Amino acid sequence: MQTVSTIFINGQPVEGGREPFPVNNPATGEAFAQCPAATPEQVDEAVAAAQAAFKTFQHTPDAELKAMLHRIADLIDANADELARVVTLEQGKPLALAQMEVGAAAGWTRYTADLDVPVKVIEDSETRLAELHHKPLGVVGSITPWNWPLMIAVWHIMPAIRTGNTVVSKPSSLTPFSTLKLVELINQVVPAGVINIVTGEGGIGRAMTSHQDINKIVFTGSTPTGQDIMRKSADNLKRLTLELGGNDASIVLPGTDLDKIAQGIFQTAFLNMGQTCAALKRLYVHEDQYDEMCAKLVELASEQVVGSGLEEGVTFGPVQNKAQLDLVAELVDDARAQGGRVLCGGEAQQGNGFFYPPTIVAGVSNGVRLVDEEQFGPALPIIAYSTVEEALAMANDNVNGLGGSVWGDDIEQARAVATRLESGTAWINNHAEVLPHCPFGGSKMSGVGIEFGEEGLLEYTQPQLLSISRG
Numbered sequence: 001m002q003t004v005s006t007i008f009i010n011g012q013p014v015e016g017g018r019e020p021f022p023v024n025n026p027a028t029g030e031a032f033a034q035c036p037a038a039t040p041e042q043v044d045e046a047v048a049a050a051q052a053a054f055k056t057f058q059h060t061p062d063a064e065l066k067a068m069l070h071r072i073a074d075l076i077d078a079n080a081d082e083l084a085r086v087v088t089l090e091q092g093k094p095l096a097l098a099q100m101e102v103g104a105a106a107g108w109t110r111y112t113a114d115l116d117v118p119v120k121v122i123e124d125s126e127t128r129l130a131e132l133h134h135k136p137l138g139v140v141g142s143i144t145p146w147n148w149p150l151m152i153a154v155w156h157i158m159p160a161i162r163t164g165n166t167v168v169s170k171p172s173s174l175t176p177f178s179t180l181k182l183v184e185l186i187n188q189v190v191p192a193g194v195i196n197i198v199t200g201e202g203g204i205g206r207a208m209t210s211h212q213d214i215n216k217i218v219f220t221g222s223t224p225t226g227q228d229i230m231r232k233s234a235d236n237l238k239r240l241t242l243e244l245g246g247n248d249a250s251i252v253l254p255g256t257d258l259d260k261i262a263q264g265i266f267q268t269a270f271l272n273m274g275q276t277c278a279a280l281k282r283l284y285v286h287e288d289q290y291d292e293m294c295a296k297l298v299e300l301a302s303e304q305v306v307g308s309g310l311e312e313g314v315t316f317g318p319v320q321n322k323a324q325l326d327l328v329a330e331l332v333d334d335a336r337a338q339g340g341r342v343l344c345g346g347e348a349q350q351g352n353g354f355f356y357p358p359t360i361v362a363g364v365s366n367g368v369r370l371v372d373e374e375q376f377g378p379a380l381p382i383i384a385y386s387t388v389e390e391a392l393a394m395a396n397d398n399v400n401g402l403g404g405s406v407w408g409d410d411i412e413q414a415r416a417v418a419t420r421l422e423s424g425t426a427w428i429n430n431h432a433e434v435l436p437h438c439p440f441g442g443s444k445m446s447g448v449g450i451e452f453g454e455e456g457l458l459e460y461t462q463p464q465l466l467s468i469s470r471g
Contacts, residue, residue, distance in 0.1 A: 010049035011192025026092035026318040027308035037200030043207040046196035050166035053193030069113030075185040076106040088309040090175040105154040111436040112158040129468040134461035136164035138215035141208040147275040149175035163460040169197040241449035246402030249395035253408030254286040262296040268431035278403040301358040318354040325354040328377035335370040401443035405431040
């Protein structure tokens with residue numbers, strides 16, 4: 001496989017200023033490629049290029065910005081096979097899921113292209129015309145995680161370009177190649193300096209978050225890192241969009257037809273091997289249906305084929321990295337020690353790669369680490385409750401508040417419960433579904449700001465009131 005061997009600054013491929021670093025295939029645990037490593041000085045060069053490009057790019061006609069994004073989407077489609085293979089090699093997910101990620105990236109780009117930046121008329125009278133306009137912010141710094149490396153890069157970069165900003169991107173060092181390829185494609189469309197990318201660690205992220213000439217940071221990742229970004233952004237009052245940790249709770253209402261919902265619950269809990277910010281991570285089930293729900297999920301878990309994402313027939317890939325694998329194992333072992341019953345899975349597979357099978361843990365409740373902490377992996381704790389009020393109290397008893405869901409046959413009853421969840425999104429009979437036209441963001445410690453839709457687009461802009469006196 002051919003990998004990108006350079007970073008991109010000012011529209012040009014540039015050698016990294018440090019020794020390249022290895023990137024592992026999580027299905028083997030071994031390096032499959034070397035990635036260029038940038039220096040903090042190259043961050044300065046990338047920001048300077050973006051700042052210079054912004055002087056003219058901010059005035060690009062709206063129709064031209066839309067056309068650019070459509071051309072980028074076409075390039076994503078044209079390179080879909082290569083991008084999907086890269087995503088599977090570096091992230092581990094089954095190839096079919098990687099292909100879905102690439103297709104969604106192209107579709108999301110087209111949706112963003114067609115969004116309009118609104119002008120709101122505040123007053124239109126004999127004495128005054130007051131309009132609220134939205135102007136681009138300047139240089140946007142994008143810092144992305146390893147779980148959906150291509151998709152989340154698209155979520156960050158496309159609205160920035162659509163609104164006339166310029167970008168410096170930093171992907172996770174665990175999954176850099178799909179984003180490097182994306183930036184290479186974007187550079188075929190936009191003027192030099194509009195999109196730049198730096199890779200590696202050694203202070204690269206800190207150089208971006210504290211940089212005086214970066215006007216906004218958009219970050220998807222852990223809450224502690226988000227807090228650090230917020231502190232470092234204070235000196236120049238950077239605008240921030242932070243999508244942080246989640247420990248999403250889900251409540252199955254009493255008397256629900258479990259045959260109708262079991263597959264949906266399993267798929268949204270173990271989406272991407274559980275490595276999704278808004279995956280279903282805690283399941284609360286009424287005591288009368290508890291054993292039946294557990295049995296149905298164990299049956300679904302037993303049907304999964306665990307293996308390398310490039311192998312035909314595999315439905316369940318590895319955990320992306322050793323540290324995350326160790327955390328999942330640690331939380332499951334702790335739950336077992338606290339009296340939890342591991343109904344299936346529960347042990348890392350022997351041999352090469354970071355494989356951990358889908359794991360269902362019963363007999364636990366709030367106060368056990370697997371319930372209280374975000375596992376971000378293929379282990380689902382199931383908690384019994386006796387009343388809906390008790391279930392709500394347990395579901396809301398967490399510092400995180402990204403998403404939550406309620407499952408039940410009576411939609412109005414489910415709606416009444418869902419509106420009481422302390423979460424940025426509350427799904428009914430679904431979970432983890434994010435859509436380009438639906439605003440998405442966290443409450444409590446799960447982040448600040450909104451992504452997607454018009455509301456998310458405007459987070460890349462500065463409001464300006466234009467007030468015209470008519471005398």
